Amino acid sequence: MTPFHLIPEALSPAECDALIALCQGHEMKDAGLVRQTTAHQIRRAELSWLDDIPEASWVMDRMIRLVAEANRAAFGFDLTDFLESPQVARYGAEREGHFDWHSDIGSGQVAAKRKLTIVVQLSDPADYQGGVLELRPDSNIREVERARGTAVLFPSFVLHRVTPVTEGTRWSLTLWTHGPAFR
Numbered sequence: 001m002t003p004f005h006l007i008p009e010a011l012s013p014a015e016c017d018a019l020i021a022l023c024q025g026h027e028m029k030d031a032g033l034v035r036q037t038t039a040h041q042i043r044r045a046e047l048s049w050l051d052d053i054p055e056a057s058w059v060m061d062r063m064i065r066l067v068a069e070a071n072r073a074a075f076g077f078d079l080t081d082f083l084e085s086p087q088v089a090r091y092g093a094e095r096e097g098h099f100d101w102h103s104d105i106g107s108g109q110v111a112a113k114r115k116l117t118i119v120v121q122l123s124d125p126a127d128y129q130g131g132v133l134e135l136r137p138d139s140n141i142r143e144v145e146r147a148r149g150t151a152v153l154f155p156s157f158v159l160h161r162v163t164p165v166t167e168g169t170r171w172s173l174t175l176w177t178h179g180p181a182f183r
């Protein structure tokens with residue numbers, strides 16, 4: 001199986017800008033909250049859920065087409081739904097925004113059905129230092145291309161992390177697709 005699949009220019013720079021601006025115009029939530037306790041050692045970022053921003057509905061439309069094509073080309077998974085809102089994350093240097101090693105498959109009803117994770121790099125690489133998205137599909141760690149608008153797709157069970165942002169701000173878009181259990 002391909003450990004991950006890259007789609008260059010999944011979003012244009014203007015689309016990345018538009019999406020960031022929409023999220024800046026809405027209140028973002030602290031991502032460090034897990035069951036009412038703060039878990040900032042695991043993740044320090046601010047989040048927008050695009051389902052809360054009607055003007056951002058084009059994002060899901062675009063991603064559905066893109067993911068269907070990429071899944072056929074690279075993974076061949078049985079995918080049936082997008083059960084969760086797309087999420088935009090902001091990782092700022094002011095508190096060393098990061099997300100430690102994790103898999104996206106969780107124990108919750110919906111998180112347990114995640115199959116493919118899609119992340120789009122929304123920021124210009126010149127706008128931040130650190131903030132590297134790393135995947136660990138095997139014993140090797142791979143750095144994901146930073147070019148703005150690049151989408152990376154990987155099976156949701158693959159371990160990944162975002163290293164601390166040390167300068168500037170990194171923005172990303174994340175979505176998950178869902179389906180029946182792997183077999």
Ligand SMILES: O=C(O)CCC(=O)C(=O)O
Nearest residue numbers: 089104119133162172174
């Ligand atoms: O911001 C990223 O690049 C990754 C986000 C992520 O891993 C997640 O939301 O589960």
Ligand SMILES: [Fe+2]
Nearest residue numbers: 102103104160
């Ligand atoms: Fe993740």
